[in-house]
Amino acid sequence: MSTGLADNIRKYRRTAGLSQEGLAESAGLSLSTVRKVEQGGDVRVETLHALARALGVSTSVLFATEAPRSVVGPQDDANRQHLVELRRALMPPIGLAAPLAADPVEPGGLDATRRKVRDARALYDQDRYSSVAKLLPPLLRGSEAAVNFLDGEEQEHAVIARCQVLLMTGQFLTQVRQYDLAYYALAEAIRLARESGQTLTAATGVVGMCWLLLRQDRFDECEQLAAQTAAEIEPRLSSASATHLAVWGELWLRVAASSVRNNRPDVATEARRMAATAASAMGREDMGFPDHWGGFGPATVEMKAIEDLSLTGDARGVLRRADEGPVSAHGLGNLGGVTPNNWNRHRLDVAKAYVASGEHQDAMGELMQIKQRAEGWITHQPMARYVMADILKTRKRTLTEEMRSMAAHLGVAG
Template structure:
């Protein structure tokens, strides 16, 4: 997400001067052009990955460059506001003095709601985001009605578990499509619901989602701290740990590493990656269970996220060396299981970016093309894909190919 602020420019200028660096020296240390540094100091926009590079050169956390200020005007969000009205009504109904102004309707059997949730996850995995948005309001209202309708203690707990997972799924979807305020509300409600029933494991799953949301908002310090505190609370005894416990703990460790890497804390990131690899090794293969663990985790996922660290520090050669070797090789994955489609496609975007940075434009286009064919809707929601395509167009000296024009149009990127 690009950042723009004259306050950030002033902040960068002050920190550069404290470090005793000229704009040219800072640009050289960060591997950037001096025009990029000059543009930021003059109040221009900057990608987060650019700020990472500058922070590394200055020896400070990336978050130290961020400042509070007046937000830029929001332009072009009318479609999302209008298209998600039904979901917003179900998730955040009007709240009065003594009542919530909503009618959840008739209770639906919890077993039917579980099937709807599983169908929704299948739609999400198939990148059918419009269909997910249409089915979520009914799922949320049905879960709310089920909790209110049942009286048996065991049935009540099952209904509350279902509602927690419905909220988790809603939060995951909204984070993916970058509707962050709604996502925060949904994930917070899921965590509160889990805590109210003393279900630490499901609350921790909610925290995994919350940390992803915080990362998406560049709230690196908070994401790392939240994940670390939660990981300490749920750390299992390796000799007696269940697969679900290992998976949740491993996911939290990946969130710690992701936040630390983005915040220029390489030692903390490396330690978290090491511990995540331990959890993945104990699992032995990729693991996913809807009723016990929310996302897929295992050796392949842990390795892909380690490669992501190389991409963050600009080690394109390192990304390409590890991207298809060892456990990430196709034959190896057949033995230990494939990662989630979203994580795999995110990994291949790292590969595409590495190719583009090294001048291998056609290899980068091949990767983007494969992702588009398998996840056309998903790639449209990825800023990295647009950044890669923008860089390709800006450095292309010859006439654009039909493939490039088509991809640029698909990603809404203009030369």
């Protein structure tokens, strides 16, 4: 069955004067993949990136509005059940007069709230997502009650604490791909911070919003929002705080990430340069959540540049740079280390490059190390499933027990 996406690809292919064989060769894809796409089959976004590059168009112009497919199965039911308390705390039912009355909630103490936000971030970094999910609902209720109960200067501090809770909630929900809930949390954090004059906190929310847009393949909007916000908060490099530099640099990373995926390499190159400027001014990594999104510096900028190589299919480039310079053991030691999520995402790029090079055992080694560090995190990563699926598809010898175990953990059919 043909789809709008399939029709768009076929239209641009014909406009470019390419046959299916010619498009496959230009994109570095198999002919069967191009045929599958034009017949309306499921397609990875990275495949669309390759097709867009070959066609000389932005990735976003290939997308088409379609009715969503039915979401069925026990996993969807379980996700709804697991997030009931968080949903109630974040999005209470609203009637004609006011939100539906709930049990009275004592205002959370501001120091305790800030401490618990830091605790939630530590649990998040430790891959303890169930603990984060349990911690957030009372934090959301208590921080909202504090804003409503306090006044004057105390209320101003309560608003900042509330923003931090919402930022943590948005980060967690984006990570576990609950995008509508995440949007609500991040939008509310940005609104509160903006209204209270907390510009850098609002900009941190924008960094999170751009990550959410990126996850939803909304590349044009992500690039525009991040670039606009970066221009609005541009720092004086000689005197800016590490927090200011980190937020500004994180915004440029979002510009780069969206534009490289949208086949806008010139924009991506300039954005990477701006991010590197911020990182150089900082001199080392900073993981100062909730002051900023939580992981920026020279090593992070290098990892994201290597991610660009992965997206463009340069496996050799990924492997050449994966353990050198800022991301080498020596470099990380000097720069202060990176966030667990950024490091694990980087090593997924390395695993993908190993598969592309036919080095299946090395790819499995990377996947197993990630699983040991972040057993829950890896199950939320489509890239991990793609890498495992490619191993299963291309390996010529019998699968090892390790491969079967990893495929089962990721839910990839052999």
